[in-house]
Amino acid sequence: MDGGGGERWSAVADGWAELWGSFAEPVWAPLLTASRIGPGSRVLDVGCGTGELVAHLVRAGAVAAGVDPAPAMARRASERNPTATVLDGDVEHLPFEDAAFDAVLAVNALQFADDVGDGLAEVARVLVPGGRVGIACWAEGARNDLDVVERAVAEAYEEDVPPDGPLRAEGGLESALADAGLDVVGAGIVDVSWAVPDDDRLVRGVLLGEDERTTAELAPTVLRAAAPFRAPAGGYRLANAFRWAVAGVR
Ligand SMILES: C[S@@+](CC[C@H](N)C(=O)[O-])C[C@H]1O[C@@H](n2cnc3c(N)ncnc32)[C@H](O)[C@@H]1O
Numbered sequence: 210m211d212g213g214g215g216e217r218w219s220a221v222a223d224g225w226a227e228l229w230g231s232f233a234e235p236v237w238a239p240l241l242t243a244s245r246i247g248p249g250s251r252v253l254d255v256g257c258g259t260g261e262l263v264a265h266l267v268r269a270g271a272v273a274a275g276v277d278p279a280p281a282m283a284r285r286a287s288e289r290n291p292t293a294t295v296l297d298g299d300v301e302h303l304p305f306e307d308a309a310f311d312a313v314l315a316v317n318a319l320q321f322a323d324d325v326g327d328g329l330a331e332v333a334r335v336l337v338p339g340g341r342v343g344i345a346c347w348a349e350g351a352r353n354d355l356d357v358v359e360r361a362v363a364e365a366y367e368e369d370v371p372p373d374g375p376l377r378a379e380g381g382l383e384s385a386l387a388d389a390g391l392d393v394v395g396a397g398i399v400d401v402s403w404a405v406p407d408d409d410r411l412v413r414g415v416l417l418g419e420d421e422r423t424t425a426e427l428a429p430t431v432l433r434a435a436a437p438f439r440a441p442a443g444g445y446r447l448a449n450a451f452r453w454a455v456a457g458v459r
Contacts (some may be wrong), residue, residue, distance in 0.1 A: 218279030258317020260286025361434035391456035
């Protein structure tokens, strides 16, 4: 899915939890390490979706919180994490006091801000001096097998594929953090392969948010485009990459 908007994301909360919720897990470890998150750290996950990373933070002993502008996403994250504070809100208007957190994370979410610079300024506001912000998002489309499938879907709609946003290119996250006056302390790229057990989950995952009729119409397009990524043992394996970067607040 592209674009922000609480209502759009709320409408797909159940499907997100089922099909995509833990997808970005390979990027969690480098983010937590470079953000110096450990037991007792006060950590906010911005754009927390259905709360899988918040749950991981709780397991790591952090005092975890989440925020998401989609009420159904925030509700699911809260239900998954009864000990965590999870509120409705977007990155540009965080419903938390100044200097409330030691670290703030945003995985596959900052690109939906109306203004990334305003979002990062708001993140800095809720961090203690010396606190850390860790951001991760999709790498450029050329690194993602999923891009091949999404292009085929866009062609079937006769739509233009939007160009990669500035955060996705090498150095994009670091530039955004530096432009916001933050000191970059680490960055990297990780494989986030998507292992899909069967055709049904592949089609529903790619077409999340589409109605039943459109999903049925586009299913053959998705299956044809994904054929090169069939796994020998069954299902599909799409290689993809996420970039991450962590910065400190002065
Ligand atoms: C692709 S999902 C990622 C969810 C979660 N971070 C994950 O990795 O599973 C994007 C999330 O960002 C949220 N979002 C959209 N616009 C946002 C904004 N302006 N500020 C913060 N979060 C936003 C959506 O509601 C959605 O839950």
